[in-house]
Amino acid sequence: QVQLVQSGAEVKKPGASVKVSCKASGYTFTDHYIHWMRQAPGQGLEWMGWINPDSGATNYAQRFQDRVSMTRDTSIGTAFLDVNRVRSDDTAVYYCARRWGPAWRCMDVWGQGTTVTVS
Amino acid sequence: QSVLTQPPSVSGAPGQRVTISCTGSSSNIGANYDVHWYRQLPGTAPQLLIYGNTNRPSGVPDRFSGSKSGTSASLAITGLQAEDEADYYCQSYDNSLSGFYVFGTGTKVTVL
Numbered sequence: 001q002v003q004l005v006q007s008g009a010e011v012k013k014p015g016a017s018v019k020v021s022c023k024a025s026g027y028t029f030t031d032h033y034i035h036w037m038r039q040a041p042g043q044g045l046e047w048m049g050w051i052n053p054d055s056g057a058t059n060y061a062q063r064f065q066d067r068v069s070m071t072r073d074t075s076i077g078t079a080f081l082d083v084n085r086v087r088s089d090d091t092a093v094y095y096c097a098r099r100w101g102p103a104w105r106c107m108d109v110w111g112q113g114t115t116v117t118v119s
Numbered sequence: 120q121s122v123l124t125q126p127p128s129v130s131g132a133p134g135q136r137v138t139i140s141c142t143g144s145s146s147n148i149g150a151n152y153d154v155h156w157y158r159q160l161p162g163t164a165p166q167l168l169i170y171g172n173t174n175r176p177s178g179v180p181d182r183f184s185g186s187k188s189g190t191s192a193s194l195a196i197t198g199l200q201a202e203d204e205a206d207y208y209c210q211s212y213d214n215s216l217s218g219f220y221v222f223g224t225g226t227k228v229t230v231l
Contacts, residue, residue, distance in 0.1 A: 035220065037222075044121055044208065044222060044223070044224050044225040045157075045165065045208055045210075045222040045225070046121075046222065047219075047220040047221065047222060050220075059219060061219070061220075095164055095165070097164075097165075100167075100170065104153065104155070104170050104171055105152070105153065105155075105211075105212045105220065106153075106155035106167060106170045106171075106210060107165075107167065108167050108170075108176065110164040110165055110166070111164065112163075112164055113164050
């Protein structure tokens with residue numbers, strides 16, 4: 001079945017970098033944009049940006065433009081999120097999700113989430 | 120950071136109907152961008168519940184319905200069940216510089 005499987009929990013010190021992976025299966029990886037969101041403890045969802053797995057093009061939310069990088073490796077059907085110079089307020093669950101398709105700007109398949117703790 | 124406003128909580132007894140509002144602005148819902156809804160059960164990832172304002176993905180019961188008017192949208196749950204207790208988020212697209220995909224503040228539904 002269609003699924004996104006994310007890498008495991010991370011604990012980082014302030015100022016370090018963290019890399020989260022998101023492996024796709026059950027569909028053609030390059031056919032659907034991958035979006036990244038995060039959810040701080042007890043808070044709502046925050047959109048971070050997307051990557052087009054086919055071209056590698058990216059689009060980041062303005063507040064993340066200087067610290068976030070989204071990449072992909074089409075040979076293994078995996079998308080990656082890098083967050084640099086992490087701070088305590090980057091502590092959150094990070095989700096990848098697949099955009100349904102060109103007609104709808106929504107996400108139909110989500111990864112299980114990766115907890116990143118900055119301490 | 121959220122540009123779509125939802126009530127923090129709504130509650131209802133089993134079998135009742137509850138509605139959740141999602142209020143935006145002229146740069147998102149009011150600009151005729153679609154609204155989508157997600158349900159997030161405790162400790163799990165969000166799941167798509169309604170897409171394109173009114174459509175249900177396969178497997179979502181018809182107890183869930185969505186609507187949109189002007190700069191707002193609503194999610195209705197009829198025949199409330201214990202398993203509906205969760206957090207619900209609206210989501211749309213925004214053409215301002217603040218970001219392109221935007222989520223609502225989230226609503227906790229409690230089944231009394």
